[in-house]
Amino acid sequence: MKRVVVAPGDGIGPEVIPPALDVLKFFHPDWEYTPVYLGYECWKRTGDALSDKTLETLRKADLILFGAITTPPDPKYHSVVLRIRKELDLYANLRPVFGEGFDILIVRENTEGLYSGIEWKEKDRACTLRVVSEAGSRRIAKFASACANRRRRHLTIGNKANVMKSDAYFLEICMEEAEKTGISIDKKYIDALVLDVLQHPSRYDVIVTTNIFGDILSDAAAFLEGGLGMLPSANIGRHQALFEPVHGSAPDITGKGIANPIAAIRCVSLLLKYVGERPLAIEVERAIQKTIAAGIKTPDLGGTATTDEVGREILKNL
Amino acid sequence: MKRVVVAPGDGIGPEVIPPALDVLKFFHPDWEYTPVYLGYECWKRTGDALSDKTLETLRKADLILFGAITTPPDPKYHSVVLRIRKELDLYANLRPVFGEGFDILIVRENTEGLYSGIEWKEKDRACTLRVVSEAGSRRIAKFASACANRRRRHLTIGNKANVMKSDAYFLEICMEEAEKTGISIDKKYIDALVLDVLQHPSRYDVIVTTNIFGDILSDAAAFLEGGLGMLPSANIGRHQALFEPVHGSAPDITGKGIANPIAAIRCVSLLLKYVGERPLAIEVERAIQKTIAAGIKTPDLGGTATTDEVGREILKNL
């Protein structure tokens, strides 16, 4: 039995999460599902984009299915997602990118680096502290090495150790941890890595890197899949995980019933892998492929189907 | 009259710089040309990758034509290029990327941000200070706005102000400076920007961003031109500028006489633009295009010509 907290959020979040939830409930009708309310709309109505009570509910979850957030204009509520990552210590951000001839897993350190929040303003300059801790580096290195060990046993460490001592430190720790598992290891400067992933994606298996480099690299890699629209992501902590489509709240198409639910449904596939139900995860992916092949597609993929129609078809194909 | 210092460096540097120099001398036989010796080979022979005397010579130059450097294994000499940028305060790094239907100029702040060199190690973590100064931001913003003003009058400011206050500061100063010129302004988070440049390059004119974001963005954008092989770059200071092909020293093909000299020759084109001789710069680019169209190409472009043959043909086409 798992406790699943469902946070549809704003925009198309409440449109794409229900079909994803249907898929999850198809496999696990008996799990406990708790909806929570957060984000921009929540902020407009309650003055709080993420209340303490909601945070408590999230803390108690085993699994969180997250839609999308429209950033409230109030800088105090700048990033609900960042706050959740930090509060729940969701230290590993996973972004799988795969297509014809490539299958890459980007493992991004998700709690420190330039996201330390240690910042200050001096008279004539603004500073942000980039923090690379031993513990933070070691746990992400272990995590990524373990992922590689279960896949094609190759790890690439994205870094800028030629410029920053903090990355020389990150690299050293990653090498140490990766060597313990006996996988093959490659290190690459992040600028060259971004280009090489675009040019030769089939050469990569798992890539581990620091927070903001992972942020940029995963958007660049999304180019290989035709953009962010269909990509899921996972934010993994010690005892729980949050799954979130990479696309945003898409206010331009909100309310039209035409949002593509595939990224959200792929989140369910990631979630199933996370709980160890790999065969079910593969079944979800196969049902998605079959639906696309049958031409049941939302307008972003050149089809005329609605969110519901795509969702229902995927469910039928399970 | 200009003082040109020529630093071929290592690897294919000494192979591609001579044909580039031929092109420059074709237009300006009367300028003063001074060769200097630096880099890995220099370090092996003299124990110093960049001597004080060489640095003095570079300081007195109006223009520097730079080849490539092989990084010496000695960490003390880690980056000759970074040291020159810092010592000569070459604050603007320009990377033009253009092709069928797009013509983008990336203007990268070249002296601060994560390249501050302010770093320390604590017991269990390593820190690098990201510094965004008012003066540094203002001069790069002015520079980029002036570039946009001479081109298609559009500036995109790449930032991560949703995460870092130092980038909110950078963004604010860039907006201020850009607004003074009346060009149209766009701001974009760096992750989304990298993806959008790949997907819709024609939407961009000038892009300004901080040091490491520019580093990554320009390599990603190189994908649009098929890689780094043919791209030139400029590092601009208050009174002088250094021009450098983006490709490295390429030890694998060194000594074979088959290195593509086009990136180096395009550096001359950038140099000519920098000194205000735009028509000559365009002539160089045209001679390059004509040479490629005639099939006189090095192996990396699928041809069989040598470095010298390509160089001579470009010279003939001027």
Ligand SMILES: CC(C)[C@H](C(=O)O)[C@@H](O)C(=O)O
């Ligand atoms: C919205 C933003 C703060 C976030 C990040 O930078 O991590 C986003 O880009 C992401 O990748 O999840």
Ligand SMILES: CC(C)[C@H](C(=O)O)[C@@H](O)C(=O)O
């Ligand atoms: C070699 C390296 C230090 C350098 C940088 O990071 O600036 C390079 O990537 C560049 O873009 O010129």
